[in-house]
Amino acid sequence: MTRARLLLLSPTLAMIGFFLLLPVALMAVYSFLSPGTYGGVEWLLSFDAYIQFFFERDFLTDELVFHTSYLSIYFRSFVQALAATVICLLIGFPTAYFIATRPPATRSAWVLLVTVPYWVNLLIRTVSMLFVIRDEGPLNGALTAVGIVDAPLRIAYTDFAIALGLVYSYLPFMVLPIYAAIERFDFSLMEAACDLYAGRWTILRRIILPTVKPGVVAGCLLVFIPSLGAYIAPDLLGGGKNLMIGNLVALQFQGSRNWPFGAAAAVLLLSVVLVALTVLARRRALSSAGN
Amino acid sequence: MxxxxxxxxxxxxxxxxxxxxxxxxxxxxxxxxxxxxxxxxxxxxxxxxxxxxxxxxxxxxxxxxxxxxxxxxxxxxxxxxxxxxxxxxxxxxxxxxxxxxxxxxxxxxxxxxxxxxxxxxxxxxxxxxxxxxxxxxxxxxxxxxxxxxxxxxxxxxxxxxxxxxxxxxxxxxxxxxxxxxxxxxxxxxxxxxxxxxxxxxxxxxxxxxxxxxxxxxxxxxxxxxxxxxxxxxKPRDSFVANFIGESNFLTVTVEKLEQDTAWCRLDGALLQCSCAGEAAGFGEARVSIRPEQISFSAGGNGGPALSGVVEGLTYLGTDTQLSVRLGDGQRLQARVQNAGREQPPPGPGERIRLKMNPGAARLLAD
Structure with missing residues (x-):
């Protein structure tokens, strides 16, 4: 029984082991080594990568001084990811609700439409988006032609553009789990609430939202976490000057040839996400035990 | 108020x-x-x-x-x-x-x-x-x-x-x-x-x-x-009679109509039926009668009273159900309680005299 189960699971376990755990472990090890001159690592134990993240060496006194340049990149990434998650939720929830309340026969067609953007490569989608929103692009062209603005709006290469790109990239991750939750929702509960003198907003707030909350939480995590480490949207739409964590890490492996530092930045991100998720899971376990 | x-x-x-x-x-x-x-x-x-x-x-x-x-x-x-x-x-x-x-x-x-x-x-x-x-x-x-x-x-x-x-x-x-x-x-x-x-x-x-x-x-x-x-x-029509409880549906000829009583001819016998007044006209019509409203005694051979031949018996615990064929070929189910009966129920093939309580049969509107 248990052997058969192990056998069935072995492809998955092998996959996770070789392509997830091993690389992550490697990354963790690399973060404690010294950088090689032309990339790669020297097998010398060093905590420089982590020290470099939080401190810089004063030119004159050679003392370590606390600095926030990298922390601010993390902070900005969090804000960007949070903004993208909130916007995705505001767009995604009504969309999911709309799809889940269509007749069953047409629902799968709507779900298919949600996945349409995924038929085109993310890089190409992001570049096309850049073409639309740049100063000479059709969006600004239309705005100036109609006379809403005199000069082209600065949209490309701003934080707003990055948020736009993130929302566009990850919106389906918000829609699909919420849709699944709303589809399972028993609509007779809505009738019951209405029968018991609740108005529309109260029904949404007190009946629908609490019962579909797991789907909303799943959607938020699925948008927030990849947004946090996003690379393509901030690189292309932010013009590479408004760095996010993903860009910082990529830069260390490509331009700066400082693999241990890139690894350390990635490990720090991973730790933050893991700690946050653990706290969240613990709190949910506690609250459901409390009931 | x-x-x-x-x-x-x-x-x-x-x-x-x-x-x-x-x-x-x-x-x-x-x-x-x-x-x-x-x-x-x-x-x-x-x-x-x-x-x-x-x-x-x-x-x-x-x-x-x-x-x-x-x-x-x-x-x-x-x-x-x-x-x-x-x-x-x-x-x-x-x-x-x-x-x-x-x-x-x-x-x-x-x-x-x-x-x-x-x-x-x-x-x-x-x-x-x-x-x-x-x-x-x-x-x-x-x-x-x-x-x-x-x-x-x-x-x-x-x-x-x-x-x-x-x-x-x-x-x-x-x-x-x-x-x-x-x-x-x-x-x-x-x-x-x-x-x-x-x-x-x-x-x-x-x-x-x-x-x-x-x-x-x-x-x-x-x-x-x-x-x-x-x-x-007093079901109004055959749907109601059929949906609620069990019933016999018999074809009769309406001969006389009073306020809420109809006199109907069934297999030579004259039956006192209840009716809704609005319901009926003369001529052929249908009546409904509950199986437990039909009682019987041994004997009977034509005459003014209704009689029939027992075709089958079903034991139902508290009751026994009789399947009876009338002289004109119509069949009906009668039901009698098993408790407190002195004689054994009639056997198959036996001819019995049937009695319906006055007004127990209901003239249907359809």
Missing amino acids: DSEQKNPAVEIRAVSKKFGRGAEQVKALDGVTLTIGDNEFFTLLGPSGCGKTTLLRMIAGFEQPDDGGIFLFGEDIKALPPHKRPVNTVFQHYALFPHMTVAKNVAFSLEMLGRAPAEIERTIGEMLALVKMEQFAARKPAQLSGGQQQRIALARALAPRPRVLLLDEPLSALDLKLRQAMRAELKTMQQQTGITFVFVTHDQEEALTMSDRIAVMSGGRVRQTGAPRDIYE
């Missing part, structure tokens, strides 16, 4: 409703008119698809009539949304809020109505006591059995003290024993609270045991309205 006393609790006036479009269009309700009195236990009885649930949902406000009017204590409520109508519903599958405790479920409507916290607390206690569920206040619905959920659904719907309580087949999901116990309790609860109950069911036994009055529905129309006894003993 006086004028309110005179108004019926619910009045349905010539309500029609169609669902679907084009060729698939279905008439769910077809000119239904009903009056439900205050403090009445009123049952809408009929097979599935007869329109009873649509009518109930219309009183609750979940469906809009295409035509006709709905009045609650004399007030036209057609334009009011469900949350503005002083009626509450016990749903078929309870529809308890899964994320709230039992107490929160019961309190929901009171919070919506903005009642004071102390009053809400008190009402929760009263309602849970009424349905004997006090010790379950802190549970979630998923931790309750079907019967317990049913009780909470009832408490939740009764908490805001509705003027009319609508019950949509609330017992159909329970097992037989529980269903029978709940019937008596529902009836007691209705009498205790003095609230008008409108009860939807397809179970004739449920309808007969609980109701003050029953409306039998089929095909979007009301076939007959009346007290359980009238519905059972």
Whole structure:
């Protein structure tokens, strides 16, 4: 029984082991080594990568001084990811609700439409988006032609553009789990609430939202976490000057040839996400035990 | 107050409703008119698809009539949304809020109505006591059995003290024993609270045991309205006679009509039947007679009395059912109690004399 189960699971376990755990472990090890001159690592134990993240060496006194340049990149990434998650939720929830309340026969067609953007490569989608929103692009062209603005709006290469790109990239991750939750929702509960003198907003707030909350939480995590480490949207739409964590890490492996530092930045991100998720899971376990 | 006393609790006036479009269009309700009195236990009885649930949902406000009017204590409520109508519903599958405790479920409507916290607390206690569920206040619905959920659904719907309580087949999901116990309790609860109950069911036994009055529905129309006894003993047409209880349908010739009595010829014998007056004309017609209304004695050979030949016997525990063929070839079922009988029942092939109580046979309108 248990052997058969192990056998069935072995492809998955092998996959996770070789392509997830091993690389992550490697990354963790690399973060404690010294950088090689032309990339790669020297097998010398060093905590420089982590020290470099939080401190810089004063030119004159050679003392370590606390600095926030990298922390601010993390902070900005969090804000960007949070903004993208909130916007995705505001767009995604009504969309999911709309799809889940269509007749069953047409629902799968709507779900298919949600996945349409995924038929085109993310890089190409992001570049096309850049073409639309740049100063000479059709969006600004239309705005100036109609006379809403005199000069082209600065949209490309701003934080707003990055948020736009993130929302566009990850919106389906918000829609699909919420849709699944709303589809399972028993609509007779809505009738019951209405029968018991609740108005529309109260029904949404007190009946629908609490019962579909797991789907909303799943959607938020699925948008927030990849947004946090996003690379393509901030690189292309932010013009590479408004760095996010993903860009910082990529830069260390490509331009700066400082693999241990890139690894350390990635490990720090991973730790933050893991700690946050653990706290969240613990709190949910506690609250459901409390009931 | 006086004028309110005179108004019926619910009045349905010539309500029609169609669902679907084009060729698939279905008439769910077809000119239904009903009056439900205050403090009445009123049952809408009929097979599935007869329109009873649509009518109930219309009183609750979940469906809009295409035509006709709905009045609650004399007030036209057609334009009011469900949350503005002083009626509450016990749903078929309870529809308890899964994320709230039992107490929160019961309190929901009171919070919506903005009642004071102390009053809400008190009402929760009263309602849970009424349905004997006090010790379950802190549970979630998923931790309750079907019967317990049913009780909470009832408490939740009764908490805001509705003027009319609508019950949509609330017992159909329970097992037989529980269903029978709940019937008596529902009836007691209705009498205790003095609230008008409108009860939807397809179970004739449920309808007969609980109701003050029953409306039998089929095909979007009301076939007959009346007290359980009238519905059972004086069915208006073959649908009602057939849907409620068992019955024999016999073809007769109407010879004489009086106020509410018809004299009908059946196989040479003259039968005193009850009739609705509006129903009949002369000539060929159908009557319904319940098997237990037919008694018999040995012998009989033509003559003015009805007689027949026993074709088969079925032992049913408390009763024995006889299958009898009349002289003109029509068959009927007679049923006699087994207890207290002195002679053994007649055997197959034996000729017996049949007797029907005067007025027990009912002349049908169709």
